[in-house]
Amino acid sequence: MNALLAVLQRDLRLAWRAPGDSLNVVLFFVLTVVLFPLGIGPEIETLQRISVGVIWVMALLACLLALDRLFRDDAEDGSLDLIALSPVALELLVLSKALAHWLISAVPLIVISPLLAIALHMPVEAFPALLGSLLLGTPTLSLIGAIGAALTLGARRAGVLIGLLVLPLYIPVLIFGVAAVDAAAQGLPSQPHLLLLGGLLALFLPVAPVAAAAAIRQAQQ
Amino acid sequence: MADPDQFVAADLACIRGERLVFGKVRFDIASGDALALVGPNGSGKSTLLRLLAGLLPASGGRLAWNGAPVGDEPDAHRARLHYLGHLDAVKPALTPLENLAFHARLRGEIRDAAALKAALDALGIAGLADLPGRFLSQGQRRRAALARLRATRAPLWLLDEPTLGLDADALVRLADLIDSHRSQGGIVIAATHGGLDLGPHTTLELGTARNAGAAA
Numbered sequence: 001m002n003a004l005l006a007v008l009q010r011d012l013r014l015a016w017r018a019p020g021d022s023l024n025v026v027l028f029f030v031l032t033v034v035l036f037p038l039g040i041g042p043e044i045e046t047l048q049r050i051s052v053g054v055i056w057v058m059a060l061l062a063c064l065l066a067l068d069r070l071f072r073d074d075a076e077d078g079s080l081d082l083i084a085l086s087p088v089a090l091e092l093l094v095l096s097k098a099l100a101h102w103l104i105s106a107v108p109l110i111v112i113s114p115l116l117a118i119a120l121h122m123p124v125e126a127f128p129a130l131l132g133s134l135l136l137g138t139p140t141l142s143l144i145g146a147i148g149a150a151l152t153l154g155a156r157r158a159g160v161l162i163g164l165l166v167l168p169l170y171i172p173v174l175i176f177g178v179a180a181v182d183a184a185a186q187g188l189p190s191q192p193h194l195l196l197l198g199g200l201l202a203l204f205l206p207v208a209p210v211a212a213a214a215a216i217r218q219a220q221q
Numbered sequence: 222m223a224d225p226d227q228f229v230a231a232d233l234a235c236i237r238g239e240r241l242v243f244g245k246v247r248f249d250i251a252s253g254d255a256l257a258l259v260g261p262n263g264s265g266k267s268t269l270l271r272l273l274a275g276l277l278p279a280s281g282g283r284l285a286w287n288g289a290p291v292g293d294e295p296d297a298h299r300a301r302l303h304y305l306g307h308l309d310a311v312k313p314a315l316t317p318l319e320n321l322a323f324h325a326r327l328r329g330e331i332r333d334a335a336a337l338k339a340a341l342d343a344l345g346i347a348g349l350a351d352l353p354g355r356f357l358s359q360g361q362r363r364r365a366a367l368a369r370l371r372a373t374r375a376p377l378w379l380l381d382e383p384t385l386g387l388d389a390d391a392l393v394r395l396a397d398l399i400d401s402h403r404s405q406g407g408i409v410i411a412a413t414h415g416g417l418d419l420g421p422h423t424t425l426e427l428g429t430a431r432n433a434g435a436a437a
Contacts, residue, residue: 006326009320013315014315016315077308081304082310085276086297086299086328087297169246220276220277221277221278
């Protein structure tokens with residue numbers, strides 16, 4: 001438990017001391033979302049129609065940005081060897097790192113998403129569903145991302161490769177996330193979609209750390 | 222002191238990329254012993270150390286700690302060793318003190334700042350305890366990495382050319398560290414190209430022939 005907290009606290013501290021990376025993620029999210037009203041025009045009905053999809057797709061892409069360095073920094077300076085040599089199972093420490101990634105990259109996006117929803121004229125009734133779907137969906141993105149980041153540890157140009165590996169797996173999260181918010185916007189219950197998002201999280205919570213840890217061990221050989 | 226430990230390798234072999242890096246490596250060392258791994262570049266010293274740490278699987282042979290195969294309880298094996306590789310694993314954004322504290326907690330131990338500072342002091346960098354790692358010179362970073370050996374106890378030390386970038390003063394401190402570790406019943410296995418004062422030790426020569434010689 002202590003080792004898990006140590007990894008989490010260290011990653012948060014590193015992000016805090018070098019805030020540029022996490023700020024980039026938020027700025028990317030905000031700027032890309034804001035481009036849509038500029039590109040499409042100010043018609044409220046069109047913006048309303050696309051608001052959910054735009055916010056979800058851009059949040060998903062923004063989550064990709066910081067994935068590249070999830071394990072790479074530690075691999076390059078030798079810290080990953082130390083982490084792998086901890087008596088605590090590597091799977092659990094990977095989970096800790098995925099949690100850190102979620103806190104650093106995804107939580108700021110969730111916090112700022114209502115503002116962007118307002119900018120895109122999303123109906124206010126849909127806001128709780130938007131926050132709920134992001135809260136349930138983005139941890140799954142971080143977990144899947146950890147697999148991609150671990151698999152590409154030995155590769156050059158890993159950033160592009162991670163996207164290709166991970167985006168197909170992101171599709172179910174995107175579909176149910178958008179469906180939940182759309183349902184709420186039309187006055188329908190969003191609960192079934194949120195439950196499915198929860199199901200995806202429950203699926204990847206045990207699977208992703210095991211897969212990522214195996215990939216890291218492979219990379220260290 | 223507890224019962225003496227024994228670390229035995231029998232016919233260890235490693236194949237990487239269809240090339241035999243080494244085969245039939247054997248040694249039998251016990252508490253207080255030091256084993257120097259020597260051999261030309263590419264003879265497999267680092268590979269052997271990573272294999273002994275459990276980071277690499279052996280292609281053949283056996284490795285046992287006190288008679289029990291190491292592979293049976295990998296967690297217990299990781300808990301009993303300190304591995305120091307070529308990379309210092311000192312985060313540029315963290316101070317040496319924070320780096321040490323992180324490593325101690327990774328090993329499931331909580332050391333107070335005084336104990337960690339004592340470890341830094343043993344390497345002569347107590348004054349740099351609160352300076353972010355990016356301001357340290359290469360030798361100072363190496364010292365900060367070596368302080369991990371002192372900060373938490375582990376009976377088995379695996380050192381991969383620990384003298385890299387160290388000055389004369391640091392070499393003496395490292396020798397003292399190794400000496401006191403061995404007098405407390407610790408085992409040291411170090412890859413070296415000379416320059417490391419291990420004290421009385423056995424030598425395992427790698428890469429001279431296909432089959433490395435056995436250490437006494």
